[in-house]
Amino acid sequence: MSKGQLYPTEPLKTWGLAKQAREDFYLDYRDCHAKGGIRWAGGAWALDALTYGLGDDVFSITSEPYGASCAFNKDIAMKCMMTTEKYGYARDLCAYMRIYWGSVLTKGTYPWGGDYPIPDFIYQDHICCSHAKWYQVIVDHEPQIPMTCIDVAAGPFMPGTDVKIKPHAVKYVADQMLEAAEWLEKTTGRKFDDEKFIEAVKTECVNTSLWADICALNKAVPAPIDEKTMYSLYVLNTLCKANKRITPVLKEVYEDVKDRVARGIAAVPNEKARIMSDTQPPWGFLKVFRYLERYGVVSIGSLYTFGLMGIWEVKEDGTWGGRTLPWEKGVEIKTREQAAYVNADWNLSKPEFQHFYHPKYKTRMMSRIAKEWKLDGVMLHYNRGCEGLSLGIAENRLGLLKAGVPVMTFEGNMGDEREFDEVATMARIDAFMETLGLKKDY
Amino acid sequence: MGMEVFKDIYENRHKYQKEWKEKTGSKMIGYFCTYAPEEIMYAADIIPVRILGSHEPQNVTEPHIFGMYCPFCRDVLAQGLKGRYDYLDGIMIAQSCLHVRQAYTSWDLHIPVGFSYYLPMPHRVTNAGAKPFLRQELIDFKNAIEAWTGKTILPEDIDKGIEILNTTRRLLRQVWDLRKAENPPITGQEAIYMVLACQFGDKREVNKLLEEALNELKTRKIDRETGNRLMIIGSEDDDIAFINMVETICGATFVMEDHCTGSRYFWNQVVPQEDRYAALAARYCERPPCPTKDWAQPRDRLVWALDMAKQWGVEGAIIVQQKFCDPHELDIPAFRKAFEAAGIPTLFLEFDVTVPLGPFRIRVDAFLEMLRQEDLF
Numbered sequence A: 001m002s003k004g005q006l007y008p009t010e011p012l013k014t015w016g017l018a019k020q021a022r023e024d025f026y027l028d029y030r031d032c033h034a035k036g037g038i039r040w041a042g043g044a045w046a047l048d049a050l051t052y053g054l055g056d057d058v059f060s061i062t063s064e065p066y067g068a069s070c071a072f073n074k075d076i077a078m079k080c081m082m083t084t085e086k087y088g089y090a091r092d093l094c095a096y097m098r099i100y101w102g103s104v105l106t107k108g109t110y111p112w113g114g115d116y117p118i119p120d121f122i123y124q125d126h127i128c129c130s131h132a133k134w135y136q137v138i139v140d141h142e143p144q145i146p147m148t149c150i151d152v153a154a155g156p157f158m159p160g161t162d163v164k165i166k167p168h169a170v171k172y173v174a175d176q177m178l179e180a181a182e183w184l185e186k187t188t189g190r191k192f193d194d195e196k197f198i199e200a201v202k203t204e205c206v207n208t209s210l211w212a213d214i215c216a217l218n219k220a221v222p223a224p225i226d227e228k229t230m231y232s233l234y235v236l237n238t239l240c241k242a243n244k245r246i247t248p249v250l251k252e253v254y255e256d257v258k259d260r261v262a263r264g265i266a267a268v269p270n271e272k273a274r275i276m277s278d279t280q281p282p283w284g285f286l287k288v289f290r291y292l293e294r295y296g297v298v299s300i301g302s303l304y305t306f307g308l309m310g311i312w313e314v315k316e317d318g319t320w321g322g323r324t325l326p327w328e329k330g331v332e333i334k335t336r337e338q339a340a341y342v343n344a345d346w347n348l349s350k351p352e353f354q355h356f357y358h359p360k361y362k363t364r365m366m367s368r369i370a371k372e373w374k375l376d377g378v379m380l381h382y383n384r385g386c387e388g389l390s391l392g393i394a395e396n397r398l399g400l401l402k403a404g405v406p407v408m409t410f411e412g413n414m415g416d417e418r419e420f421d422e423v424a425t426m427a428r429i430d431a432f433m434e435t436l437g438l439k440k441d442y
Numbered sequence B: 001m002g003m004e005v006f007k008d009i010y011e012n013r014h015k016y017q018k019e020w021k022e023k024t025g026s027k028m029i030g031y032f033c034t035y036a037p038e039e040i041m042y043a044a045d046i047i048p049v050r051i052l053g054s055h056e057p058q059n060v061t062e063p064h065i066f067g068m069y070c071p072f073c074r075d076v077l078a079q080g081l082k083g084r085y086d087y088l089d090g091i092m093i094a095q096s097c098l099h100v101r102q103a104y105t106s107w108d109l110h111i112p113v114g115f116s117y118y119l120p121m122p123h124r125v126t127n128a129g130a131k132p133f134l135r136q137e138l139i140d141f142k143n144a145i146e147a148w149t150g151k152t153i154l155p156e157d158i159d160k161g162i163e164i165l166n167t168t169r170r171l172l173r174q175v176w177d178l179r180k181a182e183n184p185p186i187t188g189q190e191a192i193y194m195v196l197a198c199q200f201g202d203k204r205e206v207n208k209l210l211e212e213a214l215n216e217l218k219t220r221k222i223d224r225e226t227g228n229r230l231m232i233i234g235s236e237d238d239d240i241a242f243i244n245m246v247e248t249i250c251g252a253t254f255v256m257e258d259h260c261t262g263s264r265y266f267w268n269q270v271v272p273q274e275d276r277y278a279a280l281a282a283r284y285c286e287r288p289p290c291p292t293k294d295w296a297q298p299r300d301r302l303v304w305a306l307d308m309a310k311q312w313g314v315e316g317a318i319i320v321q322q323k324f325c326d327p328h329e330l331d332i333p334a335f336r337k338a339f340e341a342a343g344i345p346t347l348f349l350e351f352d353v354t355v356p357l358g359p360f361r362i363r364v365d366a367f368l369e370m371l372r373q374e375d376l377f
């Protein structure tokens, strides 16, 4: 171990595996027509298990990760956003959405080569004001694309707590899925296969609960993985959470991280303090996390990385972990109707959905993470690029402070670098580190 | 009586509401969005009161709502933080846009009230499941009100609530029909005052005032030129200073609007049916939608607004953009395109809490000049 190093470290073994799965996703989407497949577009939160009822050769592109991938390439992102502005759309709208529209409207901006591959249909969900409207605008420009969208804003639900979902709310979402199944059949001319749908619902439960379990392993000191690494792993569920090809990858990641915990392998070798962030990071400036390491600070994740695609519950011992799989509680899924109900119930409990109803739910979950993951502070990203996830964030700050958790805020934008001041952010980090009593190691 | 009475209620809303409360002893619930089912509140003898901003600069909301959210929602919250609605017994919101939701949740967290309710009004209002879902939510809301007040709400109480609201809607529709006339007997500003008085006042009283006003309007001649007939479209808008400037200085008249502080609030009635809650759910799902609830292709709200523009003989449309209002921002290019295609030119203005009268006047004048030139050739 080198000087200043407190823990051993080594690269994640499954890194390459996860990276490849991500690459395959975008290439499959682009090339699937050549193999007779179907491609569709929708948000990362779309209830995608349903689309597996159309067959195994149906590939999607999820809009937010796509926006993030473009944002990582600042030149592409800027080109896309400029186009969007030229069409008269406001600069303060969701940055992913503006990038996405720009990519549809600008030739040669698909980051994996060529033009944006136009989908055969759109299948979206809606809890943020931008969700359904995002694709309504796409259809304004590409009127031939059929579109449907499911309203999932049916009320808060936090499994294992007093925040319970009403059965009629689950039914409302499930019924829309059943209607969408018929719409998919009509739109694509394919027969909807209930077995495949049921299998996808189960797969989604496994994948999203497993992701929560992986995140829970980060309660260990030293943290086996840092947030920057988590971004490359959580993305698998944001791309295709109901895809069975993802399950073995996540299982390997789980074993890999577990092994790191057992052997005391750290993500940050000089870990002296632990923090979490919030919402999407400014993707073009992930070096912020590297900068934290100079202080011996590891970001163990965030409600965003944990709960965007991880499904959680409060366990009997009072701690937070992956939600128990329905069949482990005796729920057997035999019919399309049951599958839709289970899938709706599962998705409505997504931690990142809850703050849409009230910031008190998010403050509650963040305070829990601060305690269970043994944090020293929280860095809140006042993200101008996402009004959905920045919703109530100022109240979260007040709530966390009230709970005794030190908080710093910085303003930025996940996708629009014109709204991120790198120097000012680093200066704020320096000041925050000082209040936490930390000094730079190098 | 004159139209002044509505202006008076608007301008002195807090005085009106406090005095009314003292006089009647009624409870008052502040609501944040026009999807609030006022009928159920009237059924319980509660007066629903809309919470709007005051259009003054303020410095109290910064710790609560991050600056990228619409100025309207911050202005609304400021009213609570400044104690201006301290007579409210409760608050409620029927889920609409993200922004105004924050005004509600911050109010809920920091301003003590005896009753607070979040009603997850569906967004996909045209879907078959939306009405049954909302029906149940309305029943749950009714149950919560009963638990809070200790009073049982009977079907006939709901009928009473429906009757009160439907009367308001019917009378306002009659007033709006008069605006189709070549020389409308009411200005756009007066019309907005009327709607706002309905949102602020006890409708049982305001309905009487509306009836009297309607009688007066039937024979009223106003001492002004109508000028160009305009429509105003967009976010929440009680920016009276702007409407006043356009009508009194620039010499045009707003004959129609697409606002929740205007026509969208009262356009359709509850059609009675045996299942009262189903009737209510149908009304709220079928009203001209707020943009966040309009996912249709083409947009239902756009089809509706274009139709209104034609029926009311609109020559130009001012599209108002409340800064940071995502739902409207997502519709504006489609609206502008469709209106222009229908031969109705548009002027696009971005609004904040206060109205920059000087710059806006120059732009409105130029717009009207363009409309008038079109008349020449």
Ligand code: SF4
Pocket (backbone or CB within 6 Å): A064, A094, A095, A096, A097, A128, A129, A130, A131, A385, A386, A387, A388, A389
């Ligand atoms: S604003 Fe945020 S939550 Fe809403 S669509 Fe965009 S990325 Fe998603």
Ligand code: SF4
Pocket (backbone or CB within 6 Å): B070, B072, B073, B097, B098, B099, B100, B235, B236, B322, B324, B325, B326, B327, B328
């Ligand atoms: S102006 Fe727009 S964003 Fe603001 S409250 Fe109204 S609809 Fe919501």
